[in-house]
Amino acid sequence: MFHKEGAKIILISTLTFVILLLLSPVLISNFWILKTVQILLLLLLITVLQFFRNPNRHLEVDDYxxxxxxxxxxxxxxxxxxxxxxxxxxxxxxxxxxxxxxxxxxxxxxxxxxxxxxxxxxxxxxxxxxxxxxxxxxxxxxxxxxxxxxxxxxxxxxxxxxxxxxxxxxxxxxxxxxxxxxxxxxxxxxxxxxxxxxxxxxxxxxxxxxxxxxxx
Incomplete structure (x- = not known):
């Protein structure tokens, strides 16, 4: 579950990741450099997603x-x-x-x-x-x-x-x-x-x- 404040950033980040992932084989010919770039892109996307996570933590209200x-x-x-x-x-x-x-x-x-x-x-x-x-x-x-x-x-x-x-x-x-x-x-x-x-x-x-x- 993600927080609503991250919706725009998550959408932009995901679209950017997909576009760069599709373009990277065209732009990079070296296999190992290509895989390194793809892994870095994936890690960056995961970082954005985890930052905006919103765990559901129900609690019983207690004024004390x-x-x-x-x-x-x-x-x-x-x-x-x-x-x-x-x-x-x-x-x-x-x-x-x-x-x-x-x-x-x-x-x-x-x-x-x-x-x-x-x-x-x-x-x-x-x-x-x-x-x-x-x-x-x-x-x-x-x-x-x-x-x-x-x-x-x-x-x-x-x-x-x-x-x-x-x-x-x-x-x-x-x-x-x-x-x-x-x-x-x-x-x-x-x-x-x-x-x-x-x-x-x-x-x-x-x-x-x-x-x-x-x-x-």
Missing amino acids: TIVAPVDGKVVVIEEVFEPEYFKDKRIQVSIFMSPINVHVTRYATSGKVKYSKYHPGKYLVAWHPKASTENERTTIVIENRIFGEIMYRQIAGALAKRIINYAEEGMQVRQGDDAGFIKFGSRVDIYFPLGTTINVKLNQTAIGNRTIIATK
Whole structure:
């Protein structure tokens, strides 16, 4: 199953692959060079297809848990000052996505979208400390009946040039549903109230809609 945001790229990539595959025997006479080119074309197509995969991960909605919004590696767990919306101290958990991870963003919790804003910016590597405040990003706040207001940020990386965000202010959203997509390498930061029980550790692999990030 592939994400709808990849439909155009997948179509163009597949057509390009077929055309080049058909033309390659005409353009390349050397057998081994021909086979090498064909294998490289196939690997490139597979890379595009796997990047836009969207595994079906059903979960039972639970307002007492915050699930991972994306696949990736937990790279930050720390108390920070959040200057954009809360303007106070929060617990930040950051998940870094490499280009081979699933890049679908899912709602980590259910509730009402209180804030949704896009910020243009730089394209520092996603694990850079200033990526949260200087890179292209979106900031979304969801008010959950148990946790209160939970913020997450979709942050572009060095290769990501487009962030897709479905959250609009006033929407009621459901935990586990698609919240957007970030193309080609990125990171998501989640901000929790102080005192929240964090259930993950640094360098742990998180799986979207599976790994429980925090509990009440």
